[in-house]
Amino acid sequence: MTDRHGIEAQGLVRVFKKGPRAVDGIDLRVEPGEIYGFLGPNGAGKSTTVLMLVTLLPPTEGSARVAGYDVVSEGPHVRASIGAALQEAALDPLLTGREHLRLQTTMHGMSAADRKQRSGELLERVGLTQAADRKVRTYSGGMKRRLDLALALVHSPSILFLDEPTTGLDIQSRLALWAEVERLARDEGVTVFLTTQYLEEADALADRVGIIDHGKIVAEGSPAELKAQVGRPTVEVVPADREERDRAAAILARFGEPCGSAAEGVAVRLRSGEADLAEIVRALDAENLKVEHLQLHQPSLDDVFLAKTGRSLEGAGDEEEVTPAAELALDRA
Amino acid sequence: MSNVFAGQVLTLAQRSVVRTVRQPANIVFPLVFPLLLLAVNAGGLDAATRLPGFPTNSFVAFALAIPFIQGALFATMNAGTDLARDIQTGFLNRLALTPMRGIALLTGQLGGIVAMGVIQSLVYLGVGLAVGVRLESGPAGALVLIVLAVLISIGFGALGAFAALRTGSGEAVQSLFPVFFVFLFLSSMAMPRNLIEIDWFRAVATANPVSYLIEAIRSLIIVGWDEEALALGFGFAFAITVVAVALASMALRTRLARS
Numbered sequence: 001m002t003d004r005h006g007i008e009a010q011g012l013v014r015v016f017k018k019g020p021r022a023v024d025g026i027d028l029r030v031e032p033g034e035i036y037g038f039l040g041p042n043g044a045g046k047s048t049t050v051l052m053l054v055t056l057l058p059p060t061e062g063s064a065r066v067a068g069y070d071v072v073s074e075g076p077h078v079r080a081s082i083g084a085a086l087q088e089a090a091l092d093p094l095l096t097g098r099e100h101l102r103l104q105t106t107m108h109g110m111s112a113a114d115r116k117q118r119s120g121e122l123l124e125r126v127g128l129t130q131a132a133d134r135k136v137r138t139y140s141g142g143m144k145r146r147l148d149l150a151l152a153l154v155h156s157p158s159i160l161f162l163d164e165p166t167t168g169l170d171i172q173s174r175l176a177l178w179a180e181v182e183r184l185a186r187d188e189g190v191t192v193f194l195t196t197q198y199l200e201e202a203d204a205l206a207d208r209v210g211i212i213d214h215g216k217i218v219a220e221g222s223p224a225e226l227k228a229q230v231g232r233p234t235v236e237v238v239p240a241d242r243e244e245r246d247r248a249a250a251i252l253a254r255f256g257e258p259c260g261s262a263a264e265g266v267a268v269r270l271r272s273g274e275a276d277l278a279e280i281v282r283a284l285d286a287e288n289l290k291v292e293h294l295q296l297h298q299p300s301l302d303d304v305f306l307a308k309t310g311r312s313l314e315g316a317g318d319e320e321e322v323t324p325a326a327e328l329a330l331d332r333a
Numbered sequence: 334m335s336n337v338f339a340g341q342v343l344t345l346a347q348r349s350v351v352r353t354v355r356q357p358a359n360i361v362f363p364l365v366f367p368l369l370l371l372a373v374n375a376g377g378l379d380a381a382t383r384l385p386g387f388p389t390n391s392f393v394a395f396a397l398a399i400p401f402i403q404g405a406l407f408a409t410m411n412a413g414t415d416l417a418r419d420i421q422t423g424f425l426n427r428l429a430l431t432p433m434r435g436i437a438l439l440t441g442q443l444g445g446i447v448a449m450g451v452i453q454s455l456v457y458l459g460v461g462l463a464v465g466v467r468l469e470s471g472p473a474g475a476l477v478l479i480v481l482a483v484l485i486s487i488g489f490g491a492l493g494a495f496a497a498l499r500t501g502s503g504e505a506v507q508s509l510f511p512v513f514f515v516f517l518f519l520s521s522m523a524m525p526r527n528l529i530e531i532d533w534f535r536a537v538a539t540a541n542p543v544s545y546l547i548e549a550i551r552s553l554i555i556v557g558w559d560e561e562a563l564a565l566g567f568g569f570a571f572a573i574t575v576v577a578v579a580l581a582s583m584a585l586r587t588r589l590a591r592s
Contacts, residue, residue, distance in 0.1 A: 107344075
């Protein structure tokens, strides 16, 4: 890997013609070889940011450099340095996996010998050798995503953009993709910019996480740093009799300050950490309050999101989801 | 043309053909529907050949020009719809992220249309000859006919590509089909212009470029070498192609507005 530049952005803004301020002043710095998780709900501005960084959408304001090149004035150099698997697995259902690779390698100007060798390598790596001559319409979601990844890697890019690569995949396919992304960063030094709405994905994969909401980065750091900002664990109690929710809240208030919980329960962030749990159980028992459900939560990235935005990440994406292709179509129709 | 560019064009043209071949409806309708319509017209309108001044005594020979235009329309719609689907699914974004030149995409797409145009022309011509139509311009005329039919397909194909690139919508492309068909029906498709008795219809058919495309193909079948008809036919086909390719190129530039 000769290119040791990552991704930098300053004050990146994107306003659509008839739409919202989708990205509203983002500053980013992703180091070479780092896996950066861009976490946020649907409509937060993740995909729009990616479209700008991969040169498919010009920023309204601000600037960005990818692999050392300016995304506005040095687009061809940026594209030569990056691979991208955008939000939809943009594949032709009528072509086979091998035909997709032939098309992609030809577009990158590879010789016939290199095309064949590289296609074989990538099919092997993503476990699609046996299915290479089947039409893509017969592939599962996981197989499509793996082919998508292989296509993004044909020209050995130094930076890889993955826009929600595991959305809709079963857990096995998701784990397989995570393993390949980790391997790319660890063994080949590829810088990975990964958008996701899955907390566990950002937690498991990313060296650093940027949390985006309404077009702005609301928190950034390693998963451990971010969770440490929230600090203490929470405990949630759901009373057997929902009428006793207020009484449960009063008991829990002795141990910490209230925080968000499911509608039928109450929750507090514990003042003294996990050590309070036994005391809470004793207090509930002493007050003769029957409990249907009691759970201790360690701080998660969802707690970070909640602390920074006042909303839970789960279900926060109530805006209509706009796919990257749809965003471009809207902008260029 | 560099090797890389040629490889890109060839691969994209191959994809266009492969995609068409793997959607049987995209082959069957452009081949079968025009021939069915030819059979119906030839059976029902044969009496028209007895009109004084009708240029031939075989209505099949007279009407054989129509499938070439109808086939081009079908191929155009199918190719345009496929391109719109590429936009909607994000496949075009994938291509835009490669060093592919925009003109390679358009040329490749039109290359696929050329291949389909040649196949369709050979089938229509073969069926015509099989049912007894005599090609008055001979074997050289068959070659010219195929070249003209392919040029018409490229022109219409570029219009379909323009609609796809401008709107990004397969539905919008398909909505052009009835518009094109109106042009076809308001032409000299079913009757020579000098025998059309309704004044407004004759005026519209005379102003309609599709009349001259049909008359050029028809002249090769039933007349031989009619220089005026061929000049007008090739002239209009060329003009439509130039304008449509220019429009499609501009729309592609907007659609592929990568920095």
